[in-house]
Amino acid sequence: MTTRRFALFAVALALTTPTVAACGDDQGGSSGSGTTLTYWASNQGTSLDNDRQILRPELDKFTRQTGIKVNLEVIGWPDLLNRILAATTSGKGPDVLNIGNTWSASLQATGALLPFDGTTMSAIGGKDRFLAGSLAATGAPGKDPAAVPLYSLAYGLYYNKKLFAAAGIAEPPKTWDELVADGRKLTHDGQWGLVVEGGNVSENAHHAFTFAQQYGADFFTSGGKAQFDSAGAVAGVKRYIDFMATDKIVNPSAAEYANNQSLADFASGKAAMLLWQAADTTLKAHGMSPDDYGVAPVPFEAPTPPGGRHVDSMVAGINLAVFGNTKHRDAALAFVKFMTGDDEQKALNSTYGSMPTVKAAYADPAFQTPQIKVFQDTLAGSAAPLPAVPEESQFETLVGTAMKNLFADAASGKPITDDYVKGKLTAANQQVHAGG
Amino acid sequence: MATLTTPAGGAATTDRSGRSAGRHAGRRRARLDRRRLVPYLMLLPALALELLVHLVPMLYGCWMSLLRLTQFYIRNWSAAPFAGLGNYRASIDVNGAIGGDLLHSFGVTLAFTVLSVGLSWLLGTTAAVLTQHPFRGRGALRTLFLTPYALPVYAAVITWSFLLQRDTGMVNHVLVDQLHLAGDRPFWLIGGNSFGALLAVSVWRSWPFAFLCLTAGLQNVPGELYEAAAVDGAGFGRQLRGITLPMLRPVNQVLVLVLFLWTFNDFNTPYVLFGKAAPRSADLISIHIYQSSFVTWNFGLGSAMSVLLLLFLLVVTGAYLLVTSRRGDA
16 A cells, blocks of 8 residues: 555656656746636635635635636645645646645755745735744745745634633633643533643644743754754643643543544533634534633743743744746736735635734734734744744654653553653654655 | 477478478468467556556655655655665664664554454354355345445544544443443543554454455355255264365455455554554554655655565465465365
C-alpha cells in the first residue's frame, strides 16, 4: 500500500517533469476577462457544501468586477495537504489556494508557491494593510512571504456563564492557579471544570507551544535545531497534562477525544471551560446559545517563570497562496487582492466567525463585540506564530503524539512526573530527522 | 517440449522422403511458431501495462529510498541529494530511535497479523462447515455473515470507533453498565487495550472473506465421500479431519497467504480507528511508515522502510509457497 503510494507519487513526478520545465517560462501572461482561475478553498464552514454556498456569491462578485471566472473546489482538511503535495510534485495544480498557516514554511521550502516579494505585495495593496501578528505566520523569517493571511484565529478561554454563576465564580480566571481553583469548584457530579482534546495531535501541539512559551522555552533553537526536552518545555507540557493528572479537573475520558468531542461536552454543560479557537459555529450547531458562554483571554502562569514570555495563543489561521506554476499570475493576484480587500474580509470573516487579517476591517461594527475584542487583542499583543521551520510538521506530529500518550497514561492513573514527561519528549526529539 | 520434438520429427521425415517433405515440415514449423507467438503478442499490451503500473513504480520507490527526498526537493526530484544506504541504515539501526521504533512496530504488526489471520480462519472455517448442509434459513444466515465484508471500510470502522468510546460507547455500556464485568470504564482506543480493540475490528472485517472462500471450496467436495465415510462409521470429527480439511487444502493455501498479506499491510482500519497517531501497543507498520515519512515530509526514509517491508513480504510469500507446495507434491 505505502510502497505503491510512494511509487505512484514518483511516477506522477517522472511523467510530468518535462511539462513542468516547459510551462515554467510563460508565467505572468494572460489576465482579465475570459480567464478562468482554479481556487482550492479549505473547509471553514460546517460542511464542504456550506463552504460552496458561502463562497459562490463572493466569487460571482469578483467575476462581475473583473470578468475573471473562478472555478471553486472546496477540499476537506484530511485531503488538503496531500492534494497540495501532489500538485507540487506534478507541477499541475490550482492557481490560487488556501493553506493552513503552519504549513507556510514547509511549503515555502518546496518552492511551489509564488513568493510575495516587494512588487507582488504592492500589487495587492502592500503589506502594511495586514495585522502584524497574522503576517508573521506566512513563511520563514527573513524570506519573502509564501502567502498572505486570509482568515486569522486565536485561542480563547470559553467559559459557561451559568455554571460559573452556579459555582459563585464572578469572573473568568486570569492565571492557571485561578483556573485550577475555579475548575475544582466546577468539578462535581459528572461535571468537569475543563475539557481538553487529548487524543488530537495538532491541538496538543498547539497547547505545547503556548505553554512552553509561558515557561520561556522554544521547541527549536534559533538555528532551527529541534530541542523538545528543555526544562521549560517539560514544565509547560506537564502544566497542561496536570489539569487531568494532578488537578483532576478534566474528565479522564478526554484522553481519547480526537473528533471535537470536547466541543460537545462544553456545549452540553458537561465541562465548564474550554481552550479553543472560533468555536461559535460548532457550539451553535450543538445547540448552545451564544448568550450562555463568554470568551476570555487564555490565562498566564503567575508569577511569570524565568524567561517566560507574554504569549497565550498561537497565531492560527488560513493563508492564501498563489501556485508558482500558474499561467494566470496577474489574474491570480487580482483575486488575492479581492479576497484580502476590506469588504471581503468583513463579509467572509463574519460569516465564518474568524478574524479579519487586515486592520481596516476592524472599524466595522460587526467586529466590535467583546468576544472579537478578546481575539483581536490576543492577535495584536500576545499571539506568536508556531516555529517557522521546515520541520514544524514533525514537531506537531511528534510532540502532539507524545502528549496523547501522556494523557493516556494520566487517564489510567499513572503518575506523571517531570522525569517521565522529559523521557517522552526526549524520545520524540530523537525521532526528528533533519530535513536535508 | 513441443519445440524440441517438432524439429526432431521434421528432420527424420526429411531424411527418409527427400526435399519436398523437408520444405513441407519447414512451412509447418513456421506456422506452428506463428501460432505459438500469437498468444504472447496478445498478452503483450497487458504485460506492458502491468510493467508500467506495477514494476516501474516499484523501481521508482526503490530509487527514492536511496535519496534524501524531503520537501525541499519534491518539486525538482532530480536535485535531491543521493543518500546511498543512509535511509536504510536509519531504518534498521535498532539502537537508534527511528530503527528501534520501526522494530517495535514490526513486532506489533507480526503478532497482530498472526492472531488476526488465525482467528479469521478459525471463524471462517467453523461457519463454513456448519452451514455446509442445507437447513432452513441458511441463505439468510450466510448473507448476514457476509455483511461486514460488504460494508465500506470507512463506514464500518468509524462505527466501531463510536462503539469503543469510553464514555458514550456501547461496548462499555454493555460491559460495565449491564454486565458489571468491570468496575471502572476501560479505554479501548488508547493505551494497552487498543491492541485487542484493533484485533477485534480486524477479525470482524476479514473473517467473512475466509468464510466466503471456504464455502466456495466446500462446494467442490463430493457428497459421496461423506456418505461413504458415514457408512464406514466415521463421525463428524473424523469426517472433518479425514475429508473436509484435506479437500480444502488448496483453498486454504491461497486464503491464508492472501489474508496474511492484506492484514499485514492494512492501513485503513488502524487509520480510521486511531487517526494519525496510533497508540504504541497498536502501532501497525503501515501507519508507522505513513507517520514517519508522509506526515513529516521525509519521503526517502518512508520509501526505504517500504522497500524493507516489501522485501520481508516477498521472503515470507516465497518461503510459504515453497513449503506448502512441496508438501502438496509429496
